Amino acid sequence: MDDRDEPGWVLLAGRQADNATLRDAVEAVGYGWRVMPPGPVDDELLAGAVGAVVPAARPLTADEVGRAPRLRAVVSPVIGTDQLPLQTLAERGIPVAHGAFPENYVGMAEAAVGLVVALVHRIKEKEAALVAGTRPPGVGGLVSGRTIGLVGLGRIGSAIAERLGSWGCRMVSTSSAAGRTPGVEPVTMSELLALSDVISVQVPLTPATCGLIGAEAIRAMRPGAALISIGRGGVVDERALAEALDDGRLSGAAIDVWEEEPPPPDHPLLHRPDVIATMHNVGHSEESYRRMAELSGEQLLDLLAGRQPAYPLPTP
Numbered sequence: 001m002d003d004r005d006e007p008g009w010v011l012l013a014g015r016q017a018d019n020a021t022l023r024d025a026v027e028a029v030g031y032g033w034r035v036m037p038p039g040p041v042d043d044e045l046l047a048g049a050v051g052a053v054v055p056a057a058r059p060l061t062a063d064e065v066g067r068a069p070r071l072r073a074v075v076s077p078v079i080g081t082d083q084l085p086l087q088t089l090a091e092r093g094i095p096v097a098h099g100a101f102p103e104n105y106v107g108m109a110e111a112a113v114g115l116v117v118a119l120v121h122r123i124k125e126k127e128a129a130l131v132a133g134t135r136p137p138g139v140g141g142l143v144s145g146r147t148i149g150l151v152g153l154g155r156i157g158s159a160i161a162e163r164l165g166s167w168g169c170r171m172v173s174t175s176s177a178a179g180r181t182p183g184v185e186p187v188t189m190s191e192l193l194a195l196s197d198v199i200s201v202q203v204p205l206t207p208a209t210c211g212l213i214g215a216e217a218i219r220a221m222r223p224g225a226a227l228i229s230i231g232r233g234g235v236v237d238e239r240a241l242a243e244a245l246d247d248g249r250l251s252g253a254a255i256d257v258w259e260e261e262p263p264p265p266d267h268p269l270l271h272r273p274d275v276i277a278t279m280h281n282v283g284h285s286e287e288s289y290r291r292m293a294e295l296s297g298e299q300l301l302d303l304l305a306g307r308q309p310a311y312p313l314p315t316p
Contacts, residue, residue: 010053025294025301026301071092109160113160125138149192196225245269
């Protein structure tokens with residue numbers, strides 16, 4: 001029998017390879033599954049691959065797509081797709097779905113709201129002062145009445161605006177969607193930087209957003225403001241941010257995504273009371289992990305069967 005007559009298998013990587021729900025869904029319709037290693041992939045493994053579930057921690061390369069002649073479906077279990085060679089996939093006509101499900105973006109929005117509260121009330125600094133037996137450098141303030149700048153107004157940004165808007169916050173954004181998003185004022189980037197008490201950044205990493213919040217933007221931020229980065233590493237200049245915190249120009253920051261993941265132990269934004277640091281998991285939850293596995297399987301099998309998945313990614 002020609003190898004092309006075989007059902008083929010699905011490539012799973014990282015946490016997805018350990019998920020019985022996902023593996024069972026694939027096997028139930030006659031496909032096998034293989035673990036995609038963190039390093040180089042041999043031709044034999046790629047030759048029989050008809051689909052792939054690709055987490056952020058294990059990117060799929062254009063070369064690997066080129067060596068997978070039977071590949072016809074790719075799923076990102078998370079909202080972001082910067083781990084995928086989208087142009088190469090589009091040229092091959094391979095459809096892509098991603099994990100834009102509510103448990104994902106609602107969890108991120110809830111986490112962002114929590115970070116706003118923690119930064120404005122200076123909770124981590126108060127804890128550090130308690131442990132050190134000293135007085136905190138400041139008592140913080142109320143979230144109500146603050147101006148929150150949203151860099152990125154997709155599902156996560158809109159969910160943040162919905163929650164903080166009901167608390168009496170003024171919401172501003174540079175996004176073209178601001179004018180049609182209830183409670184969000186459209187502003188320029190210079191206005192957002194000057195007005196905002198807290199800026200939350202939740203944009204993907206693209207050529208247009210790489211270094212978007214760089215040294216110049218950070219210098220233009222309102223004195224005493226705080227910065228939250230929950231989109232992708234590389235959008236915020238981490239060294240410039242550390243310098244602004246050291247100089248006292250900014251009051252605090254919360255960083256969940258990093259230029260290098262994980263960041264090195266001596267990173268200047270770690271081990272300090274004015275920074276809340278997490279490792280690309282601040283909005284994760286048991287609910288999102290459970291739904292991620294279910295939906296990854298559902299969307300992959302939809303694509304393989306020629307059906308429309310729940311969350312298709314538009315062709316670039």
